[in-house]
Amino acid sequence: MTTHYLSKSKIMAGRQCEKRLWLAVYRSDLIEYGSDVEQRFAVGEDVNDVARAQYPDGVLVTYDHGAMAAVEETRRLLNEQPDTPIFEATFKAHDVLVRVDILKPCREGFELIEVKSSASVKDYHYEDSAVQTWVLECAGIPVKAIYLCHINKHFMYPGNGDYRGLFHYENITEEVQELSHAVPQWVHRYREMLSGNEPEIEIGPQCTDPYPCPFIKYCRGEETEYPLRHLPRISHQLIDALTAEGIEDIRDIPEGRLTNDKQEWVRRVTIAGESELRPEAAEVGEYGYPRYYLDFETIQFAVPIWEGTSPYKQLPFQWSCHIELASGELRHEEYLDTSGNSPMRACAESLIEIIGEEGPIFTYGHFEKGVLNALAARYPHLADDLHKLTERLVDLLPIMRRTYYHPDMLGSWSLKDVLPTIAPHLDYGSLGDVQDGNAAGTAYLQIINPETDPFERQRLVSELLAYCEHDTFAMVELVKYLSNGVPTTPTT
Ligand code: SF4
Structure with a gap:
């Protein structure tokens, strides 16, 4: 040996x-x-x-x-x-x-x-x-x-x-x-x-535990168009059982084989080959105006850099908010702190200033609620105002999960997967280097690093602003679609 x-x-x-x-x-x-x-x-x-x-x-x-x-x-x-x-x-x-x-x-x-x-x-x-x-x-x-x-x-x-x-x-x-x-x-x-040949080991729970394995793409090999793993919350046992029956594609699963309603819905829509929007989605259109569409970008540190902060706390440094009036007018407001100093208080104060007293505040996921609550706990003098904002939050994610699916979403209701199916012109791929939360955090760290070249800093600031604005504009389009069921097209 x-x-x-x-x-x-x-x-x-x-x-x-x-x-x-x-x-x-x-x-x-x-x-x-x-x-x-x-x-x-x-x-x-x-x-x-x-x-x-x-x-x-x-x-x-x-x-x-x-x-x-x-x-x-x-x-x-x-x-x-x-x-x-x-x-x-x-x-x-x-x-x-x-x-x-x-x-x-x-x-x-x-x-x-x-x-x-x-x-x-x-x-x-x-x-x-x-x-x-x-x-x-x-x-x-x-x-x-x-x-x-x-x-x-x-x-x-x-x-x-x-x-x-x-x-x-x-x-x-x-x-x-x-x-x-x-x-x-x-x-x-x-x-x-x-000393031997490549071991024959199937994909399984070990592929993400304790770390995501960097060979996952190789091990998956050539996949069918709609692999079983895209069924929501599918267990490894069910994948193994279906594979043993010779089934590798969602479209090949026979009717009645799945007992989970969500998985069955995905199977049915995937076979149909076109999106399904359930009628109850239209209830979103009943929310009044002005409507606010809010998204935060945050950073977390293992080693805190700002006084009074703790490890691994989500600390907001940026927000974007689209404001839609009953007249159809759409305004955009934003905040990005590039000073390198603790940005949270200014983030909270600037947001309170632009959001009026009434109207729903749409978010995608419950992350924004957590950020607002944490800001309220950190700044007691702003707590009343921030709690009032959380009472007006409307989370679009569970609504989307309940009412909409398109085969191209491949089992994911993340904004990045939903958006191309209802507003293809707003694809995240059209953005620059900042196309997800990780890249946003990295860009922010470069912006506040005094050693970053000023031109590069300016470029990153523009990309960060564009990315966050993109997220909130995407929600505007989503609400429009849920309300009337018509896919959106470019306005220009
Ligand atoms: S992806 Fe990684 S952990 Fe999973 S089977 Fe392949 S080599 Fe093993």
Whole structure:
């Protein structure tokens, strides 16, 4: 059996799915990451930086000269500076390489500190730390305690770079030491598997747990036009059962086979090949005027940057609002804070200022309600006004889910999937780089970064404004369609 070099991340890929590990080794060209992966890496780096800052005398082992140089440098530091915490301490044993976030000397050994940007300990964190513990022990490093250092979501940033209390240290020594006994079997098993052909593993719950697998597109292969997975909330068991019956396309499911009403509706409309709008949708047209169409853009930080904010709270920096009058006049208002300072209060105040005393406020989903409630809790002097706004909210998403389906929506009622079916000229593809919430967050971070080129900043500001405006204009079109059932066309 060939000895394959493994790393902690490879072993963890194998823990998720052996095929994922095999593909990572032999077919890394097939990897396709989601749009949020860049942001996740950036968050991880921020969190690591702050965690390291808690150990001012710590020394970082870089990877600039490759793995073996990092192993050598770690060994040198352990010999020459035995009392110094080491960041990214690198070890290799049995051809398995691991890098420890923080290795802290303690009485008669070391503490292994694994830094995570999550707000709690997850099951896979134990396995992750077990791999490291096993390698360290094999390399002759006595591990006396193991901590999972994760974000304390109750932390409130007092400002001035004071992040004491941002992390919660969970002692996971016992669980990890027990689990570390299983690591040699994992390593043996994966080496054996890697010496063979690509494992035959079907798509299943493992493809998104604990992470979305970057090989999903490859594993799905050539799909039919309306694959079963587009049936709303379909279980893996039902997909497996239907596939075993030779059914791969929604249109091939026989009548009476599905017991879920929503799934049956999607099946029927897909077979019919044209959209269905239920008559009760027209009730939306009974709402009075003025009508408001509201959308927020928000940002969340693992490491808060604004005083008085906590990790992973949705903090609005932008809103867009279309205002439709009984006369048919349509006005657009918007707010985008590009100062880099805490934008929430100005967001709330500017919104209160433009929204009148009466009239429905349409949103798509309940996200806006959560944002308004959080703003009310943050700014008690604005709470009355903000609560009055939440009382007028009309969520279009559940109405759409109940009353409208088009085969091209492929089982999704997201605005981006619904819109092209009723207003093709408003396709999100016509926007620039900012076409979804992740891209909006990334653009905002670039805008408030003082190092961003002024022309680039201006371009991003324009794109962000266009994106948010697009969302609220889409809702105007949606309400029009629900009210009269006529697909919309360009006004120009
Ligand atoms: S998509 Fe699913 S089956 Fe394919 S490699 Fe990833 S986890 Fe395994």
